[in-house]
Each structure stands twice: as structure tokens, then as C-alpha cells.
Amino acid sequence: MQLFLIRHGETPTNVVKRLETRVPGPDLTPTGREQADALAASFVSRRLDAVYVSPLVRTHQTAAPLLQGRDLVAVELPGLLEIEAGELEGHDDRAAVERYHGTIGAWVAGDLDRAMPGAITGRAFLDRFDGAVEHIATAGDEVVVAVSSGAAIRAWVGLRVDNVDLAFVADHVLGNTGVVELQGSPDDGWTCVAWEGAGVTAGATDAAGGVI
Template identity: 50%
Template sequence: MAGTPTNRRTMRLLLVRHGQTPSNVAGLLDTGHPGPGLTALGARQAAAIPDALSERVIDGIAVSNLVRTHQTAAPLAEHRQLEPVELDGFREVEAGDLEMSDRHEDHVVYLETVFAWGGGNLTRRMPGGPYGTEFVARFDDAVAKIASRGWQTAVVISHGAAIRSWTSIRAEGVDLDAMAYTPLENTGLVEVEGDPENGWHYVGMSAGPLGGHVLADELADDPTGESVAEERADAES
């Protein structure tokens, strides 16, 4: 990963997308609580995280209130002997009227909405769901809560659209087009550094599974981690 550390950066956030779920495979916009658990592949993706992060110092682990993040965090938590902190602010961007849709047209609306937020249009609303202002406020609140714990490096197991949208909104140095058009696969990683008061700086992204390409699923129709361009192409085909 490439980055430009500065002296004022005080914390690292390793924002990791959860492992694969049946809804990821089926192409469903499944954002509700408690949500599905992991597939067999998702469990293997989660099991690979401890080795993938073996050279990183980790002070704490946070998860959302959705089942899939707890299951993804479990192998790392056991390996590091850390108790994950649940913060519902790290949950996925609610799909509203698009919930459980498998239509690519709806996937495009969903992704274009979250990346409109990343481009600064926080007053845009997910159809039947939150405004960008509501999403970023609750994600910011969750980040502030883990920052208050004094952790220098935290692993946050969250969700594809939420991670990419929040990073685009809050982190300096993000290429917004790259963030929108690069798929973030299950257990992919986005890294930022900084703090809630002084702001965040983008360090980099490992878009594929942390355990390597062997843990990718090329056939899954995965709406919340997908590239905007690929969903548009599927919608038009």
C-alpha cells in the first residue's frame, strides 16, 4: 500500500469488509438486521485474516451489529485474544425501498447514491432510506468511539458500500473514481490514518480477499462491493 504518513496522524483504521454471505452470492441488496451469516467460502476468508494481518500490531477490533461481521471477526479475535466491540454505526448503508432487490437497475441506484455522498452530495437520499448526512453521522460516531479508546491500530469489520462511501467522504487523498469503480471483495481492506479531530488520510486499498485471490469468487453477483461500471453494464445488458 502506498501512503503519505505525517506527524499529526495518530491512529490507523483497517476497514475490512466482512466475508461472503449467501446474499452476496445471490446478488441481493440485503442490508437489514441481523442479516445472514457467512457461506463456507466466507468462513475460509475470515479464517485467513489472522495470517494476512500477522505482521500488523492490532490494539482492538470493532464490528457492526450484523451477524456477518461478528463471524468474520471471530478468528482474528481468538488469535489476538481481543474482544470485539460492537458498534451499530458500522452497519451497512440501508437499502430502503431497494432492500432484497436482485435487479441490477436497483444495484446501480444504490451504488450511485452512496458514491454521490462520497462526491459531497450528502443531501441525496437512498430511496426510502437514509440521507448521506445520516449515514456519515452514525459512521463518524462509531469511529469517534473507537478513537476514544486510545487504540493506535484498530481493525473494523464493516460492509462494502459503507467502507467505500465513508472513506470517500472523510479521507483526504482518495481517488473518488477509483473507489467507485474498483470492486471491494469480501475481506478486502481499506486503510486510513488520522483522528476524528484532525481528519483522515487515505493510505491505500487491498481490494481482493486478505487471504489472496484463491479466496475470491468470480461468479458471485455481489451488489454492495461491486464496481459501479460493472453494475451499469449488467443493467444495460
């Protein structure tokens, strides 16, 4: 199975670097809509069997241009949601943002029982995202797009993809409408083929507790 995990387009909270994880969340900015159009153009000659989104408005709006001219509708999966910020929600100060990403980095390093302040643990996040991927795989489609959020994609890939580790995801921020291309399945495991268009061969050495 070929799975494209795609971060949503730019939102106003992305611009000001504020933590915003609540549903339904903000719309895309004009730039974000342009990014979504450009994403669709990059996929225009590609086969797509299915498109999945999270409950966040920004993922629906990012996926909409991909669906144009195709006999497909976006399927919403709660498991693709952004990682809830909990007590850090709405903060844009450096300490809060670093604590958010540092907690996720600890999950990828193996501390899955650590909780985001006032919110989800790494184990609960992983179970949720795994469930979404299992649902996608069970449908039997061969080429699939799933639009989610940057932190969620990077965390899940760092935990579940064979040739990507914490050091890699810490060094590779996923831009708006950035694409991570995977091959594999839940049973056989996953390999990252490309990260934002660049080929991936092997991850670097883990650095426990790193910030992603």
C-alpha cells in the same frame, strides 16, 4: 492511529448479488469462513489493540478468527452498519442495484441530502459512521480493526479520506474481507495508506454522481 477498515466475508446474498442490509443478516458462506480464516492469517504477526464490528452477524463471524489467540473481544458499534437499502431491500435486478450504488455515489460527490429510497440520507449515514470512528479514536488505541460492509466503507472513505475521492472508490470495488488501511485521526484527518494491499498516493478527479 492506524485504522484497518475491513469488509465482511462472503454471504449467500453476495453470491447472487442481492441487496440485503437488514439486521442481523445472513451468515457467511463456507467460502466466507475461509476468507475470514485467511484474513486472520494475514494479521497473525500484526499488533492489534482493538476490534470493532457492526450489529450484522457477518461482521462478527469475519472478526472471530482475528480474535483467536488475542486477549481481545469484538466491540459492536451500530455506526458501522451497512447502508440501508430501504425500498430496494431484497432486490437483485440491475436497476435496483445501480440505483443503490448511484445514490451512494451522489453522496460522495456532495449531495448528502439525497435519500436512499425509503431510507437514510447521506448526511445521516455520514453522521452515524463518523460517530463510530470518533468512538474508536476516543478509546485511545493505536492499531484498530473495524469490520463493516463494502458500500459503507467506500462511501465513508470517499467522503472523509484526504487522498481518496469518488473516482477512486468508483474504480476500486472492495472484495470480501478486503482491507483499507488508514492513518490519522478525526481531528487531523485521514490518509489511505493501502487499499487491498496496494499503496495509495492520491485520488483521481471526482466525477459527480458516479456509481460506486
